[in-house]
Amino acid sequence: MNYQLLVNDKHPIAKTDMEKITLIPVIERNQIFYLEKKVAKQYLKLKRKVLRKTGVIIALDSAYRSIEEQQCLMEEMIQEYGVDYVSNYVAKPYTSEHHTGMAIDLTIYYQGKYLTNNFELEKAYEEFCKIYPFLGHYGFVLRYPKGKESITNIPFEMWHIRYVGVKVAKKLKKRKHVLEQYKRKL
């Protein structure tokens, strides 16, 4: 499995790549999410570690999305947030990392509930910051960090993490690079 598969507005995912991905279900909060097999295992380890070390409860808000689900999501988000917001934040079908099963939108349990609205999530930024130091050890990176917007073409998303494998995650963190920069160097 190519855990460094680059999917963005310039690199839409190929149907053949999507077919190679083995997805497994992860049940949380009475919902079924799907993640790539290894990514699911690593996510669950990350979740346990974060809870043990910081007390922060993380959960999946979004994981794998099919092309059709991305299309629906885009339409729903337009209803909720408006066209301008969505054109910045929601990737068009085929250009979302969520098609790989290696990307996760996290939610956290905060002040008595799981946050799912983007504006609520932004208020819990300090809690999210407690999670970040643990990502690399399990092969995850914060995929759309602050200061890299001109490279990723996506505004800072505190909740979107991506599995790239432990070695690459550590390398990216050390060099303060995003996946686009890593791929360019290869």
Ligand SMILES: [Zn+2]
């Ligand atoms: Zn996401």
